[in-house]
Each structure stands twice: as structure tokens, then as C-alpha cells.
Amino acid sequence: MIERYARQLLIPHWDQDVLSAALVVVVGVGALGTEVARLLAQAGVGALVLCDPDEVSESNLNRGALFTDAHVGRPKVEAAAAALRAIAPGTVVEGRRAEHARGVGLAELRDADLVISCLDSIADRVQLAARCGLVGAAMLDGGTHPWGGEVRWYPRGGPCYGCGCSAAERALPSSSMACGIPDEMGASAPISAMVASWLVTHAVRVLFGLPVVEGLVRLDPVAGESRRVALAADPSCPLHEPIPARFVTRSGLTVEAAVGALLAMTTSGERLHAWNSVDPADRYGPLDLSAAPAGSTLGELGIAPGELLPVIRNGPPEHVRYIELATSRPNGRDLR
Ligand SMILES: [Zn+2]
Structure with missing residues (x-):
């Protein structure tokens, strides 16, 4: 196993023992979630819980990092788990075929070393932020646009995803958690991979206890820019009352x-x-x-x-x- 990780062990502050002991929850196993899971597993994260209710469709194959033609029609979490076992046999992978509020319990969010949102709708992100808020869990969130994306880090005790939403957005009912990008919006592998790489770089630094950029980072490869946007806590946001x-x-x-x-x-x-x-x-x-x-x-x-x-x-x-x-x-x- 040491030989497997020999090159990353040369990276300053890299701690393989921390990674191998870590449990990361990945919510949404579409284009972004599969790439995030692949990178985490390849880096040697000890355990992954993957949650998604959907099945692999042919239109996922242009960007779902772990999906092949043979997976079409199978649950995304099953296909991803099988692929991950081949890539990283040392990582324990559990797939939960369900919407996240039915697939990952609050105590699991509380006890995970990190929760990563790879969801694709405001309502589902608000719901996950609310559940993380109930147990005081931090949340790392990523999103893609046709030619760019965003990475958002919400540490424990700081602003949450809901703080950046209007009261009307916070009240949206959580939709069915389709984890592909909505059909009407363009999506491709390079953009998903770019955002996933940022997310997992953030993730390993969080796990190592190293400084991470707080707030939102807007990734714009067309302009050749990444731009940091500070996030402020909204005193009226109701998602900050943990269960005692x-x-x-x-x-x-x-x-x-x-x-x-x-x-x-x-x-x-x-x-x-x-x-x-x-x-x-x-x-x-x-x-x-x-x-x-x-x-x-x-x-x-x-x-x-x-x-x-x-x-x-x-x-x-x-x-x-x-x-x-x-x-x-x-x-x-x-x-x-
Ligand atoms: Zn908030």
C-alpha cells in the first residue's frame, strides 16, 4: 500500500493515515459526484457513502466518470461502487439508492469527517444544508455551469448554503434529486472534472486540517480566472439551530x-x-x-x-x- 501512495506521500503536509481513517459522504452521484468519489478513492480515503436515487442513463455517459455502457439502467450508486472497488480496493464504499434525506441519516452527517454536496438544485442543497445545520456538520458544495463552475465551503459555525438564498428559495420543496444537470443545460466532462478537482483538493486539505479558502470560488476557464467571493451569514437564516x-x-x-x-x-x-x-x-x-x-x-x-x-x-x-x-x-x- 505504501508503494501505491508513494508519489503523494512526497507532497508537503500530506497525511495518508488521516485519509485512510476518513469517512466522506458524497451526496449526488452524477457527473460531479462520480468524479469526486473517484478522486477521493484513488487518493486513499478509507470509506465513502454515496447517495443518489437515480439510474444511469445513456446521456450520463459523456461525463459520468465511473459509468460505462454496461451500467445503463443500473442504479448510479451500485455502478459507481462497483467501479470504485476496481480502482481503489482499499476504500470501503456503501451506496445508498435514495434521496439524501432518506439515504443518509443525521447522525451519519454529524459523524462523517466531511459531507460533500454534488447536487444540482437549489432546493436539494437547501435541504442538505438544513440537515447539516441540525447536527452542526460542515458542508462542501460544488456546482457546474456550461463553461464554468463554483466551489463553496461552509465550515461549521459559518455561513451556510441557505444564507445565500432568499426566504422563497429556502422554502422550496426539495425536488426529486436528479443528479445529472437538468436536461436543458449543457454539461460536459471537462467542466465536471475541473470542479471535482477543486472540491477534492479542498476536501483533502479539510481532512488534513490545513487552511481552506472560505466562501465561494467561481471558476471561469473561458476568462482564465478563478475568483473568490466572500459569503456572509444571514441573521434571518433559520438553518443554524443544532439539535442539542x-x-x-x-x-x-x-x-x-x-x-x-x-x-x-x-x-x-x-x-x-x-x-x-x-x-x-x-x-x-x-x-x-x-x-x-x-x-x-x-x-x-x-x-x-x-x-x-x-x-x-x-x-x-x-x-x-x-x-x-x-x-x-x-x-x-x-x-x-
Ligand atoms: Zn444559513
Whole structure:
């Protein structure tokens, strides 16, 4: 393994041990996400959680770094994980085929060494920023334009993605997380690769504890420029109220557990909620897990591993506490 990394070990401040111990969550596994994952794995990051609900389409093949013709029709996270295992067998890769709020739990965002957003819509980025805000997690975000892109670093305690959005943008419902660029906007491999390279350079420096440019960097290869834009915190941004740790109880239950097992951990005056609708048909209320069939597993209800589920006690005084689910352990190995 030392020989594999011999050249990067020559880089000042490079710390392979830090990388091999790191867990990075990559949300969105389209053009940007696949290239980010490839670079992280090749650099020797120990564990990657990849999250995306979509399947590989033929129109992804012009820029999806890990996708081939044989992957068309397969879930993006499965195709990417298979390709990464061939490129970097030392990296543990877990694919979550789901929208991010159903695929990566709040405790996983909290405990990850880094969360990288490779999403393609304002609404989905706001939702991820909100979830990172609930657990005080930093977020690194990238985006592409037809001939350029942006890299945004939101360290813990600083401005978040939502600070740069209007109240109306912050209120947008999260859309289906299509991770390709919207069909009407041009997108190509060189631009995705450029933004991904910046993101992963930021990422490894964050992991090493080295200084990273805060705020937004606008990349404009046509003008031959990269330009830094300072970001200011918006005092009215509501995404900065982390859940106090004292209100969180670890359950030890995974998403394989039946909802009844979780309900048994609540009292009669409490209601167990989910963050998202647990039933597309709204047969038992969009957020209320108390009414879901007791035999359903949490995974079947769209609950993410490592999720923090709100338990609301009816007032007065009304009070919210949270039950933490255990994270999954791919291949029997702890992700940590
Ligand atoms: Zn904010």
C-alpha cells in the first residue's frame, strides 16, 4: 500500500493515515459526484457513502466518470461502487439508492469527517444544508455551469448554503434529486472534472486540517480566472439551530428493525415522527410513524440509517426529543 501512495506521500503536509481513517459522504452521484468519489478513492480515503436515487442513463455517459455502457439502467450508486472497488480496493464504499434525506441519516452527517454536496438544485442543497445545520456538520458544495463552475465551503459555525438564498428559495420543496444537470443545460466532462478537482483538493486539505479558502470560488476557464467571493451569514437564516446532544437517545436499532420496536421506546403521551413522508399515499399521515403498520421496517418506510427521529410530547409544555438509529455496517465492517 505504501508503494501505491508513494508519489503523494512526497507532497508537503500530506497525511495518508488521516485519509485512510476518513469517512466522506458524497451526496449526488452524477457527473460531479462520480468524479469526486473517484478522486477521493484513488487518493486513499478509507470509506465513502454515496447517495443518489437515480439510474444511469445513456446521456450520463459523456461525463459520468465511473459509468460505462454496461451500467445503463443500473442504479448510479451500485455502478459507481462497483467501479470504485476496481480502482481503489482499499476504500470501503456503501451506496445508498435514495434521496439524501432518506439515504443518509443525521447522525451519519454529524459523524462523517466531511459531507460533500454534488447536487444540482437549489432546493436539494437547501435541504442538505438544513440537515447539516441540525447536527452542526460542515458542508462542501460544488456546482457546474456550461463553461464554468463554483466551489463553496461552509465550515461549521459559518455561513451556510441557505444564507445565500432568499426566504422563497429556502422554502422550496426539495425536488426529486436528479443528479445529472437538468436536461436543458449543457454539461460536459471537462467542466465536471475541473470542479471535482477543486472540491477534492479542498476536501483533502479539510481532512488534513490545513487552511481552506472560505466562501465561494467561481471558476471561469473561458476568462482564465478563478475568483473568490466572500459569503456572509444571514441573521434571518433559520438553518443554524443544532439539535442539542442532551435531547438525543441512542436506540441501537438499525433500519432493519420494525417500527413497533422503536414505538416501544416512546410513552403514551409521545408521538414518533419522521422528517419526510413515510407513505407516498398518505394512508397514515405523512410524518407520523405512530400510525404506520407496526411490522414495517424503518427502511421500508424510507428512514435513513443513522437517522435522528423526532419524538414529540404533547404539551404543556410541548417538548421534542430525538431517537438515534444505528448506522449500517457495509460488508459487516464498521464504516469508521
Ligand atoms: Zn444559513
